[in-house]
Amino acid sequence: MKVLKLKNLVKVYNDSEIQVKAVDGVDLEFEKGEFAAIVGPSGSGKTTLLNLIGGLDSATSGEILIEGTDISSLSSSRLIDFRLRNIGFVFQAYNLIPVLTARENVEFIMELQGRPRDDRRRRALELLSAVGLEERADSRPSKMSGGQQQRVAVARALASKPKFVLADEPTANLDSTSTATLLDIMEKLNKEENITFIFSTHDQRVVNKARRVITIEDGHVVSDIRK
């Protein structure tokens, strides 16, 4: 089942009269349950592509179909709601809400979705348990290591039961032990719960774990290898 389809996707930035084609005619399809890494040198267009897929930026042309819905046709407010219900995000700098505990950070997304309190509390604890942090449920981000924070971020990304999770260089700020733990957790969730993960990364350790590696250069897909 195709969860995501990109058709001739183009993103052009017009900066001081210079046109930069950050994404240039990308055609890609992702099946449910994929564990894919988008790799490429800095400035190759990985993050731009991820932003387009996540609906954080709008494409100049082309289509992004998420289970059949063309997100470029959605209004700004519909797009926010669509993101809330269909896409999970993991950011390079974790970006947890510092004043909330791990459990509250995970619950927050579900509250935005309007889910009942008991339901979101149960799910938050389940997810924290899945990322091995049930004992840190009441800790604030400032009391956790980078690796732990990123695991909370993964739990948060999954809280909304998204169609796929986009992770923008999730291991860039982590040491090798934390990276290994995080990747194991994500791989486990991917295999056990059939959750689709799409990473942008520089990190060879992520590339090694990925079952599909898409290489981008100058906005073009130069290779798409399934292992």
Add this chain to the structure above:
Amino acid sequence: MILSVSWRNIWRSRTRSLVIMAAIAIGVFAGVYTIAFMLGWVNQRIDAVIRTEMSHIQLHHNKYLETQEVHDYIPGAVAMAVEISEKTGVKAVSSRILTTCMIATAETGSGVMLTGVDPEKERKVTNINELIVDGTYFAEDKANQIILGEKLAQKLKAGVRSRVVVTLTEMDGTLTGGAFRVAGIYRSANSAYDEMKAFVREPDLRRLIGLEEGAAHEIAVLMNENGTEGAFADGLATSYPGKSVMTWTQLLPEMALMNESMNLMMYIFIIIILLALGFGIVNTMLMVILERVKELGMLMAVGMTRLRVFSMIVLETVLLCLTGGIAGIVLALVLTALTARSGLDLSFWSEGLNALGFDAVFYPEIGFSQVLVVAFLVALTGVISAIYPARKAIKLKPAEALRIDM
């Protein structure tokens, strides 16, 4: 949870929040206490006007206030006063004989309004008897006793038991005079009143000017409760046609205006304070937004609507304002309660204050409705101050905000 996030966000930068809260608390404290001070001031003045100078309602011959002539009197006023005193809502009634006269001692003289009163009835209507600072209020049952205001006594260089001579016109216009002995000296909060008003017994003045028995120039009515005088005066005007029936607010329109404009003035005053504070709050919240660009970008990326982000910033600002504001209100209420009991003594200014008709000791007071309005205005300041920073927040583009290095 948004409420909880907003509240916890305030304490992220504890020192900065405490500084702005302290500024709000001090501003609101100053505003509320000044309101309490001014309210107490005006209410004391109104109370003095009613209890010392005016009473609630005065009845006169319909020409008297214009002419102030002795022959514009109310025949049968003493009986009318008894009739009015039996009506519900009335505390006490006193009829008075009024005449302008010259009062003189061996040293000097002055023009005064001489008021002939029945001391027993008068003491129930006005409190001159409580304001005696020397001598007594017609304690001795002797004829031709006079009560002078302190300022007039000083002017005349007269003391208790001094002899003063009054020169006045009789009903037929002939000039006459009489000698009186000073029985007591009073001091009210209004030195101008003290200089102008002297009191004698009604029979003495009636005899001197030759006014018919039972007649008087003025009937003063004191009500049981403030605020009931308007409707009662309307009733009296119907019952006694051809008489001038006026409430204290009609007799002293400047006092009524002062009373009515006080609330407006107070709110303008507090709005000016809050406006100044508002700029500080806007500045603080702009710093907050700048520091949290990345976080706000994340919130919008993961699906927080702009309306929710806007509400979160507004809520945070309102909570910041209300915390400072409530602290300021509580401080002001505590100080009001303390000074309302002991009074705030400004006697070093008393001469100037007395000349304006104000007592030198102030008893601040404030009502629940005023406190509620101030709290509402503080919250409103929060909402208004939040609009600009919150608009800045919702204009952020998630993709760009997330890229910013903090």
